[in-house]
Amino acid sequence: MAADIAKAGMLLFLSVVIQLSILAQVSILGGHPNLLLVTLVCVALLRGALFGAVAGFSAGLLADTGVFGTLGFTALLLTLAGYWTGRYGETTGRDRAHAPAVSIAVITVLYQIAALILRYMLGQNAPGGAIFEALVPTVLLNLILIFPVYALTRRLLRPREWVTREVQLLG
Amino acid sequence: MVASLVVLALILITISFREPTSGPLHGVQSAGATVLRPFEVAAERVARPFRDVYGYFAGLVHVKSENKKLKAEVNQLRQKALLGEAARAQNTELRRQLHFRDSPAFPGDYTAVNTRIIGWRNEFDERVVIAAGRNAGIHQETPVVTSDGLVGSVTQVSGTAALVTLLTDESSAVQARDQDTGAFGVVRHGEGESSLIVDRVTKDKRVAEGDVIVTAGTRSKQYPSLFPASIPIGYVVSVGQSDTAPFKQIQIQPFVDFSSLDAVTALITKKHNPEAP
Numbered sequence A: 001m002a003a004d005i006a007k008a009g010m011l012l013f014l015s016v017v018i019q020l021s022i023l024a025q026v027s028i029l030g031g032h033p034n035l036l037l038v039t040l041v042c043v044a045l046l047r048g049a050l051f052g053a054v055a056g057f058s059a060g061l062l063a064d065t066g067v068f069g070t071l072g073f074t075a076l077l078l079t080l081a082g083y084w085t086g087r088y089g090e091t092t093g094r095d096r097a098h099a100p101a102v103s104i105a106v107i108t109v110l111y112q113i114a115a116l117i118l119r120y121m122l123g124q125n126a127p128g129g130a131i132f133e134a135l136v137p138t139v140l141l142n143l144i145l146i147f148p149v150y151a152l153t154r155r156l157l158r159p160r161e162w163v164t165r166e167v168q169l170l171g
Numbered sequence B: 001m002v003a004s005l006v007v008l009a010l011i012l013i014t015i016s017f018r019e020p021t022s023g024p025l026h027g028v029q030s031a032g033a034t035v036l037r038p039f040e041v042a043a044e045r046v047a048r049p050f051r052d053v054y055g056y057f058a059g060l061v062h063v064k065s066e067n068k069k070l071k072a073e074v075n076q077l078r079q080k081a082l083l084g085e086a087a088r089a090q091n092t093e094l095r096r097q098l099h100f101r102d103s104p105a106f107p108g109d110y111t112a113v114n115t116r117i118i119g120w121r122n123e124f125d126e127r128v129v130i131a132a133g134r135n136a137g138i139h140q141e142t143p144v145v146t147s148d149g150l151v152g153s154v155t156q157v158s159g160t161a162a163l164v165t166l167l168t169d170e171s172s173a174v175q176a177r178d179q180d181t182g183a184f185g186v187v188r189h190g191e192g193e194s195s196l197i198v199d200r201v202t203k204d205k206r207v208a209e210g211d212v213i214v215t216a217g218t219r220s221k222q223y224p225s226l227f228p229a230s231i232p233i234g235y236v237v238s239v240g241q242s243d244t245a246p247f248k249q250i251q252i253q254p255f256v257d258f259s260s261l262d263a264v265t266a267l268i269t270k271k272h273n274p275e276a277p
Helices: A002-021 A035-047 A049-066 A073-090 A099-121 A128-156 A160-170 B002-018 B024-060 B063-098
Strands: B110-120 B127-130 B143-145 B150-157 B162-166 B173-178 B184-189 B196-199 B212-215 B232-240 B249-254 B263-269
Touching: A002 A035, A002 A049, A002 A128, A002 B024, A002 B110, A035 A049, A035 A073, A035 A099, A035 A128, A049 A073, A049 B002, A049 B024, A073 A099, A073 B002, A099 A128, B002 B024, B024 B110, B024 B150, B173 B232, B196 B232
Parallel strands: none
Antiparallel strands: B110 B127, B110 B263, B127 B162, B143 B150, B143 B263, B150 B162, B173 B184, B173 B212, B184 B196, B196 B249, B212 B232, B232 B249
């Protein structure tokens, strides 16, 4: 468990740094890839709801700190994203090959809309039109990112089902 | 557990939103930003060559038409520079003879802190993080420029990093004037993404397409400007007016390309702004 936390922590830390320093300014066909969200979805799918929620909260807090954002803003969104994805991974999405793609597509849409609503509630700039225009390219970019990131995350955090099977075989 | 995290996040949002930037939570945030800074700088350095290569090929697409436009602009500016040089020399001489006492002027009365952009906040707002902060003399409201013109001002600062709100952000507004005609107005965010307008220019004032817009400096004791006078902002691309609107509708093209900002200069004043009694 401690090794999992360390690996996931390292992975999320790297994705926060890359997201803030490099990807936040990348715009392709109006879409903005979100490596942090993609990595969190992968971690949550492989480690479940609770792990996903805690990972989302920590990574979100780090992201808010790095860019002087409203502290707790990204943390709240990523906590919910991590929890929802984790639940999906534990139940319906278990052993499904398409689970990462479905998760990231749905989570990206929900994340963008939730961020928009939250910003609107806080009285901050909430350009609804621009966000909805960029939604499809953003989903596509995150879909492209999810496959290599999921493969990497899977190598680092072995799926729990495999461990169970091995124990059963040995037993 | 998850519910506690959600509640904790909501509490943090509430405190962070209501607390002044000098508050303890922002202090913790500044310390966190300082810790993250070396990693952001490293990532930015690794990514820079790739970005440069992309920028090079992206630039090639428009190179021919841009070259033609720039040649025409160089000829025009050469003539203006000759006239400007003569006027500048005359101005210096007259100021010397009059023993003229001026407020801090750009760029002579400012120390430049050249720094790199290490983080972009998100796609919602126009704010960037720079790799220099309080330790380099930067404080809140420090103006930030590039060699092309005005970029924005510092809105939050830690020891080694600062948050710069760009001119194109919805919350930004700068007192400005038409360098050619002297008409005053306020430059702020326009309707489109990254577009700028000059607002509050009354219809009796003269503004023409191609006029250069610069910062006006402080014109009102009540609302002192953060920016020194005469920093280039952009040039006028369209001027319109209607019978019902009290002000002209002026759209400007900023000199700074906000989409490809890489390094910026923070201006630290060498002498204090005079305070009105």
